[in-house]
Structures are given as C-alpha cells and as structure tokens.
Amino acid sequence: MRGSDHARHRTLVDPNGRGVKPDLIVCGLGPAGRALAHRAAARGRTVTVVDPAPERKWTATYAAWADELPNWLTPEVVAATVPRPMAWGTRAHRVDRPYVVLDTGRLQTSLAIGDSHVVADRAVDIAPERVTLASGATITGGRVIDARGLARSAARAEQTAYGVIVDAERCAGLDPLFMDWRPDNGAAPGAPPSFLYAVPLDDERMLLEETCLAGRPASTGAQLRSRLRYRLDARGIRLTGDEAVEHVRFPVQGGGPGPRRFGAAGGFLHPATGYSVGATLAAADAMAAGQDVWPTAARVVHRLRSAGLRALLALPPEDLPLFFDTFFTLPPAAQRAYLSGRTDLAGTVSAMSALFVALPGRLRRRVAAATLGFRFAREVERLRP
Incomplete structure (x- = not known):
C-alpha cells in the first residue's frame, strides 16, 4: 500500500x-x-x-459458514474447516453445515x-x-x-468475549463448538448467560472463548475470563496463564x-x-x-433479524439454552435461511415462523411481547409464503 x-x-x-x-x-x-x-x-x-x-494488522479471529464465501476469495485464507460443528443448548446438536475459520493474516493480505x-x-x-x-x-x-464499523454506545447491545489460544493436544476429545450453553461456567443463577465457543485455528491450535451473545450491558471481559477458567477447569483443561488472549467487544445494534x-x-x-x-x-x-x-427483501430481513435480537435480549437467562435447542432442531435449510439468508425473505419468514411455533408456550409469550412493538407477528403472517 x-x-x-x-x-x-x-x-x-x-x-x-x-x-x-x-x-x-x-x-x-x-x-x-x-x-x-x-x-x-x-x-x-x-x-x-x-x-x-x-x-x-488485524488480530481478531474471523469465521463464516463455508457456503457464504464468494468464489473470488482465495482458498488459502481458510485455516480450518469443521464439517459439522456441535451446538449445545440443554442437549447436543450437530449442525449439518461446514464452518470455516479464516487465517486472519492471509485474509488481510489476500x-x-x-x-x-x-x-x-x-x-x-x-x-x-x-x-x-x-x-x-x-x-x-x-x-x-x-x-x-459501529461506534460503541450505552444504548446499543454488545457482544463480548474472552478467549485463550491453546495447543490442540490439550483439547483432545473436545469437539469444535459453535456454541455451548451448558451451565458449567460457574455463573450465578439468573446472571447474564454466556456460552463456550471452541474452534481450531489450524492443526496445532484451538481458540476457546467464553462469549456473551448480546447484552445491554454485556458481560465484562473480567466476568467472562472467570467463567472460562471455571468451565475449562471443570472439563479438565488446565491453563498456564501464558496463553495468548483474545478480547472481543463490539455493538450488535446501530x-x-x-x-x-x-x-x-x-x-x-x-x-x-x-x-x-x-x-x-x-x-x-x-x-x-x-x-x-x-433490495426490498433484504431490508425486511434486516428488520426481522433486529426483532430476533430484541427477543433474545428479553428472554430470561435460564431460557436461552432451551431457545437454542429449539432453533437447532429446525431443518438445516431453515437454520441456513435465518443465519445467512440476507436477501431470502421467504426463507427467513418461514424459519422464524417455524421457530416461534416450536417454542414452549412461555417462551412464545416472551418472544411475542418483545417483538410485537415491531408488529412482528403481523408481519410474519402477512409475509408467510
């Protein structure tokens, strides 16, 4: 340059x-x-x-679903591929979609x-x-x-995370995890929830990261560090204190x-x-x-996704694992539409409708209360294929 x-x-x-x-x-x-x-x-x-x-130089870890990447992107930027990552709510789910972790340096250079x-x-x-x-x-x-990018603001929900990079051999037996909401991180009952994200960075290293999906305010780095250490200790993964550290904090609104x-x-x-x-x-x-x-479809999808965030922020901490249990039992096409279908209005509406119907009654009521200000239910019915 x-x-x-x-x-x-x-x-x-x-x-x-x-x-x-x-x-x-x-x-x-x-x-x-x-x-x-x-x-x-x-x-x-x-x-x-x-x-x-x-x-x-970029230092953050970037990842994506393999089918999101454009054809013009050089394949060398993919550092690791997880064919079927695991997701945990209250039980295990295999996500039937390849997930890739990018080599940050190669991505920037490419x-x-x-x-x-x-x-x-x-x-x-x-x-x-x-x-x-x-x-x-x-x-x-x-x-x-x-x-x-987006400027931080107290009015905006944020995602935060604290992660460590460890030798892969120390994580032997640990499946790559898209998210793991199991309650073995030492968080107090009713505290803002967080999940474990665990992905390979290459053949020799793994990133283990305790993540607050969205909060206003979000969990602090110190809180997430304590939870990560507690969780890893409970799973027999010992940290030395010399591990490279990754800090994450960015707005998810705005x-x-x-x-x-x-x-x-x-x-x-x-x-x-x-x-x-x-x-x-x-x-x-x-x-x-x-x-x-x-296009118009993408703008409506963006508004529907924003309604989805409001629903997540409104759920009690103890209900988030059940929410994701329900989401990851949806058909793979519905999961993909919601996670990646930026211009797929029909697919997004179908996925959100199916999720809403499948949720337990008390969660449906909370989701409806959080999103009706956006006329979510009315919009879903109007746009239903």
Missing part, C-alpha cells in the same frame, strides 16, 4: 497538480472496507481509502487493493461525494462509502441498510448472532460494481 502525505492539502492532487477525483472513496480499512476496495480495484476502478492506521491511494487520516464528515478529514483536508470522489455504508455500519452484521464477515465478503463485488445490495 502507498502511504500519503497529501492529507495536509485541501484536496487530493496528482504529481502534476491536476485535481484527482477517484471513482470510489472507502472510509475504513477493516475487513469490509478492504474487501470493497479490493473488488473495486479488481474491476479497474480508481480507489482512495482513508484510515487512521492503514498498516495496522484483499490486496492494488494501486489504491491510501490516506492515513480519520474521516470526520462523510457526504455522498466528499470526505472531510480530521486534518482539515477534503477529498472528493464519484462515490463515498462508510466502512468504519447499523442500517443504505447505498453509502458497508459492513457493520451498513447493516451487514447479523444483529442476533454478531456475524458479518461472510455476508460482507459475499456482497463486496456487487457493492464495488455499484449494484443495489439492499
């Missing part, structure tokens, strides 16, 4: 002094922004990217942005064709896309569909799961081409 000291000027100029107006300006170089810039550059677009730390012009500055004001930077500079372009936002800021984060990278990668090429990535 090329750095830039043009940020001190009022406008971006080329070496001959002529004004330069790129086809696309991308604000933010996380996975969403970098994927968008990568696909735009691959299409021959002129691209300027703006980020306060463009050389920063999303090469070619000759894109990189401006090391912070975007403070974004308009459809103009960006004003913290330095006072202004950059204009054909399109401006905000891919800076993003919204629109033609000038991408990634979590643009509504691509699933509000009821916290996943966004698979959906973002899948849509990056269409977004780079200037296509409408938010």
Whole structure:
C-alpha cells in the first residue's frame, strides 16, 4: 500500500497538480472496507481509502459458514474447516453445515487493493461525494462509502468475549463448538448467560472463548475470563496463564441498510448472532460494481433479524439454552435461511415462523411481547409464503 502525505492539502492532487477525483472513496480499512476496495480495484476502478492506521494488522479471529464465501476469495485464507460443528443448548446438536475459520493474516493480505491511494487520516464528515478529514483536508470522489464499523454506545447491545489460544493436544476429545450453553461456567443463577465457543485455528491450535451473545450491558471481559477458567477447569483443561488472549467487544445494534455504508455500519452484521464477515465478503463485488445490495427483501430481513435480537435480549437467562435447542432442531435449510439468508425473505419468514411455533408456550409469550412493538407477528403472517 502507498502511504500519503497529501492529507495536509485541501484536496487530493496528482504529481502534476491536476485535481484527482477517484471513482470510489472507502472510509475504513477493516475487513469490509478492504474487501470493497479490493473488488473495486479488481474491476479497474480508481480507489482512495482513508484510515487512521492503514498498516495496522488485524488480530481478531474471523469465521463464516463455508457456503457464504464468494468464489473470488482465495482458498488459502481458510485455516480450518469443521464439517459439522456441535451446538449445545440443554442437549447436543450437530449442525449439518461446514464452518470455516479464516487465517486472519492471509485474509488481510489476500484483499490486496492494488494501486489504491491510501490516506492515513480519520474521516470526520462523510457526504455522498466528499470526505472531510480530521486534518482539515477534503477529498472528493464519484462515490463515498462508510466502512468504519459501529461506534460503541450505552444504548446499543454488545457482544463480548474472552478467549485463550491453546495447543490442540490439550483439547483432545473436545469437539469444535459453535456454541455451548451448558451451565458449567460457574455463573450465578439468573446472571447474564454466556456460552463456550471452541474452534481450531489450524492443526496445532484451538481458540476457546467464553462469549456473551448480546447484552445491554454485556458481560465484562473480567466476568467472562472467570467463567472460562471455571468451565475449562471443570472439563479438565488446565491453563498456564501464558496463553495468548483474545478480547472481543463490539455493538450488535446501530447499523442500517443504505447505498453509502458497508459492513457493520451498513447493516451487514447479523444483529442476533454478531456475524458479518461472510455476508460482507459475499456482497463486496456487487457493492464495488455499484449494484443495489439492499433490495426490498433484504431490508425486511434486516428488520426481522433486529426483532430476533430484541427477543433474545428479553428472554430470561435460564431460557436461552432451551431457545437454542429449539432453533437447532429446525431443518438445516431453515437454520441456513435465518443465519445467512440476507436477501431470502421467504426463507427467513418461514424459519422464524417455524421457530416461534416450536417454542414452549412461555417462551412464545416472551418472544411475542418483545417483538410485537415491531408488529412482528403481523408481519410474519402477512409475509408467510
């Protein structure tokens, strides 16, 4: 990537002094922004990217369902594949869908942005064709896309997690876990719940992570660390204290569909799961081409998913394992539609309807109470295939 000291000027100029107006300006170089810039550059677009730390290495662990990944993504970014991950509510469920963990470094490197012009500055004001930077500079372009992610706020539910990376041999016999809600983490009765997420990072290492799916406020890192240590000790996995640590904290609310936002800021984060990278990668090429990535069906799915998050936030802690027991007994097609069908309105409605009907009565009443403000039941009936 090329750095830039043009940020001190009022406008971006080329070496001959002529004004330069790129086809696309991308604000933010996380996975969403970098994927968008990568696909735009691959299409021959002129691209300027703006980020306060463009050389920063990614350290988070990213994962997705294998069928979410686009064909243009190099296979080498997949570090590990779990053919049928396990999910636990109050009992075990096999998820009949391959799950992949990405190699973070290879993913970042693979999303090469070619000759894109990189401006090391912070975007403070974004308009459809103009960006004003913290330095006072202004950059204009054909399109401006905000891919800076979501800012934290006390009003927004968050997902938090605390994880450790351990040698795989120390986890012998531990199935990869998409989520495990069993109550062996030492949490007090009635405390905000959390689950164990356990996935291979490669052939030699596993990530073991205690996760608060969504909370307002969410569980703290210290709380999750204590629970993880308690849970692992109960399962005979001893920690030395020298393990590499992963901290996770991000909002699951606040993003919204629109033609000038991408990634979590643009509504691509699933509000009821916290996943966004698979959906973002899948849509990056269409977004780079200037296509409408938010047809009416996708906008309605986004609202239905937001209703699903409100339902999860309203459930008593002791009922969450039963809720996920019900979800993971749905047919694989219904699970996939809800988890990944961003534009699949019929599939999402069918999955949510089936889940609602299958829930025990007391959970149905709570879910209805949490979502009726959104007219959820009425919308489901109106849109039922």
